[in-house]
Amino acid sequence: MKLLPDYLGHHLLLTLIALITGILVCVPLGLLVTRVKALQWPTLAVASVLQTIPGIALLALMVPLLGKIGLIPALLALIIYSFLPILRNTVTGVLNVDSSVVEAARGLGMSDRQILYKIELPLALPVLIAGIRTATVWVVGTATLATPVGATSLGNFVFSGLQTQNVAAIIVGCVAAALLAIVLDQLVRLIEIATSGRNGILGAAAIISLLLLIGAGLSPMIINASGSKVPAQTIVVGSKPFTEQYILAQTISDRLRESGFKTDIRSGMGSMVLFEAMENGEIDCYVDYTGTIWSNVMKRKDVPSRKEVLQQMTAWLRQKHDILCLGPLGFENTYGLAVREEDARAYRLTAIADLTPRAPELLIGSDYEFFLRPEWESLRDSYHLDFKKKITMDPVLMYRAISQGEVDVISAYSTDGRIAAYGLVVLEDPRQALPPYDAVLLLSSHVANHPELTEALGVLIAGIDDDSMRQANKLVDLDGVSVDSAAAFLRNGFEPGNF
Amino acid sequence: MISVRGVSKSYNDGLTWAVKDVSFDVTAGEVLALVGESGCGKTSTLKMINRLVELTSGAIAVGDRDIMSIPPVVLRRSIGYVIQEIGLFPHLTVEENIGVVPELLGWSVNRTKERVDELLNLVGLDAREYRKRRPEELSGGQQQRVGLARALAGGPKTMLMDEPFGALDPITRAGVVEEFRKIQHDLSLTVIFVTHDMAEALILADRIAVMKDGSIMAIDTPSELLSNPGDPYAEELLSMPQRQAKIITEIAKSGGEPL
Ligand SMILES: Nc1ncnc2c1ncn2[C@@H]1O[C@H](COP(=O)(O)OP(=O)(O)OP(=O)(O)O)[C@@H](O)[C@H]1O
Ligand SMILES: [Mg+2]
Numbered sequence: 167m168k169l170l171p172d173y174l175g176h177h178l179l180l181t182l183i184a185l186i187t188g189i190l191v192c193v194p195l196g197l198l199v200t201r202v203k204a205l206q207w208p209t210l211a212v213a214s215v216l217q218t219i220p221g222i223a224l225l226a227l228m229v230p231l232l233g234k235i236g237l238i239p240a241l242l243a244l245i246i247y248s249f250l251p252i253l254r255n256t257v258t259g260v261l262n263v264d265s266s267v268v269e270a271a272r273g274l275g276m277s278d279r280q281i282l283y284k285i286e287l288p289l290a291l292p293v294l295i296a297g298i299r300t301a302t303v304w305v306v307g308t309a310t311l312a313t314p315v316g317a318t319s320l321g322n323f324v325f326s327g328l329q330t331q332n333v334a335a336i337i338v339g340c341v342a343a344a345l346l347a348i349v350l351d352q353l354v355r356l357i358e359i360a361t362s363g364r365n366g367i368l369g370a371a372a373i374i375s376l377l378l379l380i381g382a383g384l385s386p387m388i389i390n391a392s393g394s395k396v397p398a399q400t401i402v403v404g405s406k407p408f409t410e411q412y413i414l415a416q417t418i419s420d421r422l423r424e425s426g427f428k429t430d431i432r433s434g435m436g437s438m439v440l441f442e443a444m445e446n447g448e449i450d451c452y453v454d455y456t457g458t459i460w461s462n463v464m465k466r467k468d469v470p471s472r473k474e475v476l477q478q479m480t481a482w483l484r485q486k487h488d489i490l491c492l493g494p495l496g497f498e499n500t501y502g503l504a505v506r507e508e509d510a511r512a513y514r515l516t517a518i519a520d521l522t523p524r525a526p527e528l529l530i531g532s533d534y535e536f537f538l539r540p541e542w543e544s545l546r547d548s549y550h551l552d553f554k555k556k557i558t559m560d561p562v563l564m565y566r567a568i569s570q571g572e573v574d575v576i577s578a579y580s581t582d583g584r585i586a587a588y589g590l591v592v593l594e595d596p597r598q599a600l601p602p603y604d605a606v607l608l609l610s611s612h613v614a615n616h617p618e619l620t621e622a623l624g625v626l627i628a629g630i631d632d633d634s635m636r637q638a639n640k641l642v643d644l645d646g647v648s649v650d651s652a653a654a655f656l657r658n659g660f661e662p663g664n665f
Numbered sequence: 666m667i668s669v670r671g672v673s674k675s676y677n678d679g680l681t682w683a684v685k686d687v688s689f690d691v692t693a694g695e696v697l698a699l700v701g702e703s704g705c706g707k708t709s710t711l712k713m714i715n716r717l718v719e720l721t722s723g724a725i726a727v728g729d730r731d732i733m734s735i736p737p738v739v740l741r742r743s744i745g746y747v748i749q750e751i752g753l754f755p756h757l758t759v760e761e762n763i764g765v766v767p768e769l770l771g772w773s774v775n776r777t778k779e780r781v782d783e784l785l786n787l788v789g790l791d792a793r794e795y796r797k798r799r800p801e802e803l804s805g806g807q808q809q810r811v812g813l814a815r816a817l818a819g820g821p822k823t824m825l826m827d828e829p830f831g832a833l834d835p836i837t838r839a840g841v842v843e844e845f846r847k848i849q850h851d852l853s854l855t856v857i858f859v860t861h862d863m864a865e866a867l868i869l870a871d872r873i874a875v876m877k878d879g880s881i882m883a884i885d886t887p888s889e890l891l892s893n894p895g896d897p898y899a900e901e902l903l904s905m906p907q908r909q910a911k912i913i914t915e916i917a918k919s920g921g922e923p924l
Contacts, residue, residue: 269748270753270812273748275739
């Protein structure tokens, strides 16, 4: 809840910038299109096609297109999303103006410009405003999806709430977004009533409230900016979209704040997005896993020893990407295939190879990334796995799905407390199809040479063992404890009463 | 005052001709009626005079100046224009509708306001009552009066009117026509108006031009055209009110029995 002003402010800012840009682009474009009839069809067709791209897809597309994460790709996607309603309503609004009225205006001696400003625009205004209102509601809604591309919004409540099973956070995010949509929509309506009725007081009131809203939206950021202590630099901590990562990001952030740094957490980003963001210097610090980098970034197919992988990866990151691997955190979180305990017993499943003959009858469920990753290819080829069906789902839902029999095998993380809680067995990988997955702390080049920072984070190196991590994950996933408390638990060891 | 010389109009690069080689003169203070069946080119002829439609060939002069030498916007502000659809601006009040041309001409607020009151009284509407109304709050006849006032607002010497009294019931129409006749006379306006109503043309016009298929078949004073039309089409068209009057008299005599 303490994050509400911050998230709401970012959300408001994102929405308003997108809408204002959308209006500035589309109203003139729409007017142009009403004059140059040949452009009308192509322009509206392009806008319509862009509109059919789902919001989340458009947002995702912006990341590789711009080679950036954060505010810019999110804004661009939202601006594009506002195009169709504004453009279409500008065009229909102007074209629907009674032609005899326009002819009368011309006959009285108005110039084209005067006809536009004095006749066509005022008469098209209600339709145009309706378009802006539609765009407002769409953009507020779509902005909640900006979280995975690294832009802060009310979506942060929703996404992290989903991962950490925090229903309250999800509801706060939804309600705040809905209220924001209603308030902005009504403000635009007020401005319309004020302009069409020439009600100066009403118009002033609407505009003042809009400005107040913008001010309120910006104030947390301004306060943040002005209240900063030494050192002034804000360390941006990234996280992938699952519980362990949320906890680790929080742990890192807490640690840095204790040492006087200002931090900002960008949570819920995809693996590759995160890696690229670090390379671009948009993320300063995050936790990755040796095997993930090994297979996905270095594209290595061989699997040497744990130590070897760590060493080669550290050297490679330093040389090729100027990223510092500060060291392993001490625990390993391997990808593994898990089955229900009773199945393991009934069919004598201990290693992945035991699955091979049964695979054609089994359903496998996994997170969004797994089937696209080289590790899956390697597993599949090493063990000749040919499942009846592959089902992609949110990690949160995987465990429920397997325990309820909707799928038979899932790709599980070994540190996940839910493996034990849901009575699952992780199958062994004797052929070493999967690399080791030691959690490592990565730092971008421009914080790597910061001795106070490396010192502050040094405490974490080799400071978290498998069991602690599994416990912390379980606290959030199964016991409903907040991420903050789980992070505190990780740092303080097994002292009860910390949460 | 207005001189039209050998004017033709084609909307499709010479494939068909809406107006063919039309010539006529209208002297200052004169009222000319353009009559003829639908599609014969009346509106096109009218719109070429204020350049709402550009002529294809020929020449038109208004007040001794070739219209092609005057910027269209300036030309139009000096000519009152009334269209059949009235075309009042729905988002403006009666006062603002009438004030459009004065505003375009850069008049002061006070002068415009006085002018609006004067014109509302001229067209028979109480200024205090109607000034602040929106077009939608007026009857069809009241709208047409406001349309007329709007066209007169800049004090033009010339008026172009396309079926200005259409869409009115006969009683209201007779009233508005009568009023317009007075206004025209008082301001000694030069007027070209289009009408489908032969009686209206005969009553209001100093001269009548009968058009057919883009050409003028006959042009003369009402009395001359009635007594000596010189063209079978013109004769048929102009004798219409008389023939109708005869039929009506006979119906009355027959005591309501169908003929
Ligand atoms: N903008 C245009 N483009 C193409 N053809 C046109 C255009 N305006 C008029 N025409 C054609 O020119 C001819 C004359 O039209 P005009 O409007 O001058 O007739 P009118 O005598 O005013 O008819 P009405 O009594 O029905 O108003 C018609 O055949 C019409 O179809
Ligand atoms: Mg016509």
